[in-house]
Amino acid sequence: MPCVVPVRDALAGVPAYSQGKTAVAPAGRPAYKLSSNENPYPPLPSVLRVIDKVASDVNRYPDMSCSELIATLSRALGVPGESIAVGPGSSGVLGQVVQALCDPGHEVIYAWRSFEAYPIVVQLAGAASVQVPLDDDFRHRLDAMADAITERTRLVIVCTPNNPTGPAVTPAELRTFLDRVPPTVAVLVDEAYREFVVAADEARVDGVALIDEYPNVIALRTFSKAYGLAGLRVGYAVARPDLALAIRKTAIPFGVSSIGQAAAVASLDLAEELMARVSGVVAERARIVSALAEQGWRLPETQANFVYFPVGERTGEFAAACAAAGLAVRPFGVEGVRASIGEPAANDLLLTVAGAFLDAADPSGTSHP
Numbered sequence: 001m002p003c004v005v006p007v008r009d010a011l012a013g014v015p016a017y018s019q020g021k022t023a024v025a026p027a028g029r030p031a032y033k034l035s036s037n038e039n040p041y042p043p044l045p046s047v048l049r050v051i052d053k054v055a056s057d058v059n060r061y062p063d064m065s066c067s068e069l070i071a072t073l074s075r076a077l078g079v080p081g082e083s084i085a086v087g088p089g090s091s092g093v094l095g096q097v098v099q100a101l102c103d104p105g106h107e108v109i110y111a112w113r114s115f116e117a118y119p120i121v122v123q124l125a126g127a128a129s130v131q132v133p134l135d136d137d138f139r140h141r142l143d144a145m146a147d148a149i150t151e152r153t154r155l156v157i158v159c160t161p162n163n164p165t166g167p168a169v170t171p172a173e174l175r176t177f178l179d180r181v182p183p184t185v186a187v188l189v190d191e192a193y194r195e196f197v198v199a200a201d202e203a204r205v206d207g208v209a210l211i212d213e214y215p216n217v218i219a220l221r222t223f224s225k226a227y228g229l230a231g232l233r234v235g236y237a238v239a240r241p242d243l244a245l246a247i248r249k250t251a252i253p254f255g256v257s258s259i260g261q262a263a264a265v266a267s268l269d270l271a272e273e274l275m276a277r278v279s280g281v282v283a284e285r286a287r288i289v290s291a292l293a294e295q296g297w298r299l300p301e302t303q304a305n306f307v308y309f310p311v312g313e314r315t316g317e318f319a320a321a322c323a324a325a326g327l328a329v330r331p332f333g334v335e336g337v338r339a340s341i342g343e344p345a346a347n348d349l350l351l352t353v354a355g356a357f358l359d360a361a362d363p364s365g366t367s368h369p
C-alpha cells in the first residue's frame, strides 16, 4: 500500500544539504578530503584524554544548560552567560535563531552564493529567502542587502568570511550596514571562519563586541573549524539576553552531548595551542594563494581556510580532475569549486591539479580566468 501521510507544504523543494564527499585514493596514492573546510589536524592529546574520560559517563544525560561551557565562554568572551546560547553545531544554533524569529511570511536576507544551510533552515521555518547576489569580487553587497529590507524582514545573515567564496566584510563596512538596519531586524553575523582572518583585532569583524552598540546583532561561532571539533557538533550564539533566551527556547533538549561540551571547554583552555595550528593553516593558505596567482589564477581574496575557483561551466570538470588526483573538493553547480586548505601534501596536490587544469584550458598561456 502506498504511503499517503501528508507532510508540511514548507518541505516541498527543500534542498538536501549535500555533505562534502570523502576522498577516494587513486591506486597506490593517498587521498585527501578538502571538501568540508575541516581542520586537517586531529584533536590535541589532552582534548582526546578529556573525550576518553567523559565517554565512560555517556549512560547519563548531558548537562542540558551547558553550564560549564557557558561559564567558560562567558569568561573567554567577557559577556554574561545569559547572552550565550549553545547548540549542536552553529548550523544547529542557526536553525534555532530562525525558529525563534521567523513565522511563515517573514523574510530572511542573505548573500548568495553563501552557506548552503541558509536556504534550508529558512524554508523549514516556512519563511522566505531573499538572496542578494555577491558582487564581481564575490563579496557581500551590503548596500543592496540593506535596500532589500522590507516590513516582512526579520533577519539578515552576514557570513564573514563568506563560505564558499572567501572574502571577509570589514568592520567599517559592517557598521555602515548596521546603521541602516532597523532595530527590529536582527543581523546574524556568521563568524565560522573568524579565526582565519589575518588582520589586527580592530580590523576584524567581531560580532560579540558589536552587541552593546547594536542590540539587534547576533554573533554565531563554532568549534567545528579552527577548534577542530566538527565531529562533536558544538556551536554558539552571543546576543542580548532576551534574544539569547529566545534562541535557547527553540533548542532540542540535550542537543549538545556531554563529550562535545567537555571537549569544547578543554579546547577553550588550549586556545593558544590551537591558534598556533590555525596560524599554520593560514601560512599554508598564503603559500597556496601566491602559487595559484603565479600559475595565472585570478581568485577571490580568501580570508578563510579554503580557496574558491570560479570556473563556471567547467566546475564539474575541475572537481573531476581533483577527484582523479585523490582530492575531494566541493563543486557548486556551474559556478565554482571550493577547496579547503589541508595538510601541506594535499595542498601541493591541489596546486598540481590547478596548474595542469589551467594549462589544458589555455595552452598558449595568454588568457586566464
Ligand SMILES: *Cc1c(COP(=O)(O)O)cnc(C)c1O
Pocket: 037, 088, 089, 090, 091, 092, 115, 159, 163, 190, 192, 221, 222, 223, 224, 225, 230, 233, 234, 235
Ligand atoms: C562550517 C560552517 C558553519 C559551522 O557549522 P557547524 O554546524 O558549527 O559545524 C557555520 N557557518 C558557516 C558559514 C560554515 O561554513
